[in-house]
Amino acid sequence: MRSRWLLEKLAVLAACGVLGLVLAQTEGGGSQGGAGGTPPAGPGPGAPGTTTPVPTPTPAPPTTPQPGRQTTPFPTEPQQPFPEIQRPIFLQGRVVFEDGTPAPPNVVIERVCHGQPIPEAYTDSKGRFSFQVGQNRNVIPDASISSSVERFPGSTTPRDPFGFPTGPGGGISERDLMGCELRASLPGYRSSTVELTGRRMFDNPDVGTIVLYRLANVQGLTISFTSLKAPDKAKKAYQDGLKQFSNKKLANAQKQLEKAVTLYPEYAEAWHALGQVYEAQNQPDRAREAYEKAIACDPKFMRPYLQLALMDARAGNWEKVRETTDYVLKMNPYDFPDAYFFNSVAHLNLRNPVEAEKAAREAIKLKAERRYPQVEHVLGLALALQNNFAEAKLHLERYLQLAPNAGNIEIVKKQLEQIESLLNGRPLTPTNP
Template identity: 45%
Template sequence: MSWSRFLSCSVLSAAMLAAQAQSGSPTGGSAAPATGAGTGATTGNGGNTSGGRSGSLGGRPTPDFPNQLPQPGTDSSETRPIFLSGKVRMDDGSAPPESVVIERLCTGRGNPVQEAYTDQKGNFSFQLGQRMGMMTDASSGGFGSMGAPEISGPNGRGGINERDLLGCELRASLPGYRSSVVSLAGRRSLDSPDVGIIILRRLADVSGFTTSATSLMAPKDAKKAMDKARAALKKNKLPDAQKELESAVNLHPKFAEAWYELGRVQSMQNQMDLARQSYVKSVEADEKYVRPYLGLAVLEAQQQKWGEVKQLTEKVIKLNRYDFPSAFLYGAIANYNLQQHEQAEKLCRAGLDIDQFHSLPKMSHLLGILLAEKQDFKGASEQLSAYLKMAPKAPDVETVKKQLADIDGKIAHVNP
């Protein structure tokens, strides 16, 4: 039996990719469009999208990849301010070499929420849910973290509901480093705000980064234009943002991050050819800057060019396998459509190891399908069950439940 026939079909839009923000958030931060516009539809730092259009990918059914975001509680009376403070230190005890982003990530809810920056000494203090308006990043996202926006509190208002912190952790984000985490489960508004010390440890074999050194060389006017673009994005003024980004790259043609952001804004407005050109310009300006490679990957996915998607995701993984877990999912999807199922399975398994916060639940779904196709029904059942646990309100839950019931029935038949 072909288990792939159960898979819902989707073609990723460039907007979907651009709304993603996972590990490897930019230390400089950027502004996010309001819900509904994002590089899909991003909201602050949660990153988000409205989903893709239906269709067959490369002639083979492919998993749909909406964000599996459980909805927070809606009783605003339960929302009370929760303050947190602490320190970020390197594993030798020193302060970080630069400002570090503090992120909140909740199991099965997709993208991390960027809550605050550290000061020059590595200290931080903030109220949960009062986000900085930093921009969610396109490149870290994947098929499994798209769809509904991350919400800062009930009804999208500031503040956080205590029960919304179940399965949530706090971490520091600095390219090339791995962070220890602090569990937020059970934390209440009257608890001591001090969460202690978050440790950053340098990763080996990382040659690609989430920020570009070319930004440091940008002249003052180019940086000012970039700031104006971010402010326009906060207000969902895409044409204004595009105008400022065009000004930034004209003033500094090697401004890799500005080229990348311009590609994102162009993709939000369905200017796909221009977006592709901007992503290529970003790569040319700084080949170690990883984000535009994934921007290109989603454009190629729209065109069902799975060979190109495979090459681009392999490049990302080679440059930086730690900060871009979605590259494993994109790569797995590409290999699946190329009928290279063994490689697709390897990428799914490697991606699950990298995605320590389970922000891409669709990785488990795809792995479950791959295992079912090779008649490893026990393994398939485990993966589909994991997907349902991580994404209990996903749009395809009923379909996956039917898949799981069918698989479990086969297991029972073999082992009565």
């Protein structure tokens, strides 16, 4: 059918555009370089050609009400824009399991802004926490967390590379909290959230109780428990390496991370970070080897698998991308929206629009479009290839709204023209080969 041929042709072009934008975005997190063809070490996906069903995550827990907050404005009070004034904002609360038991110590409290997690504090022995927003420098971010510029779009607050304010008084503006929420992070559990948008300095600092809900059948983790056994010197070298990496001092970062894995060869998270440093220095073979060593040290640590999937995507090895992301999602269908997105792009390139649609919808459920608005584009293409033109149009328009300056805008506009022609019964305009 002529219409399907045109849409498939545009889908191939769009998939290339989607991939290019994905690679451009990941460079901000230090993931650059080429790719190889070696499969991940340790337990991995099934044999080529075997399709693993994409799990469906349970609905997200409810947002925790905030004591002392006015949730709606007075009818006669005009809404004013948030002033860009740096002031100290303090938050406190507690974390419990769904049966009311206090959370253990050292559960990370994260502020998530525009989809990006920013570690702020740890719980104490009774599950309590308190901190000044943006000031807890003792909580070291993971190497995969993006730069402060990416995490605070539109903010004029001066910051160091980790996103901590550096201006007088170390305050944070209320504008910095727009699009942010607070949650607890513990492997194998999903957290309720507290909305921070609109929070002001004089609000009650007590955000109430954050609840952790046990996830069933979760084996893949966002962290590696091998880190708990690392000696102090190895931990210090690892943390120093992350700081150097965040400061774009790649040679120093490499030196510190190599020291960490020398002192403790089973340090999976250090191997993972070292792989990212190698990629940033355009050393793909060494990066792949580091990721494979991270997996060998801890096969349940999922982040190295995603880095390998991204390297395979750069090489155009879509079957391998599908296998690897299928495995990640089988191990943990809740905490890796990136895996759903990469999986959807792989299926689109493999001409599996039904599976591409499923993966893209799951990515959107986990709010992947905050970081990867291209997932709306992928979903639109997958629907168009199934002749669901009306909904496809909505998702392509949504993508244009989320990414008005994307590099593939002209391609998307052409696709919209073709879809609108089909919806309105107009003759299709052939595209040049």
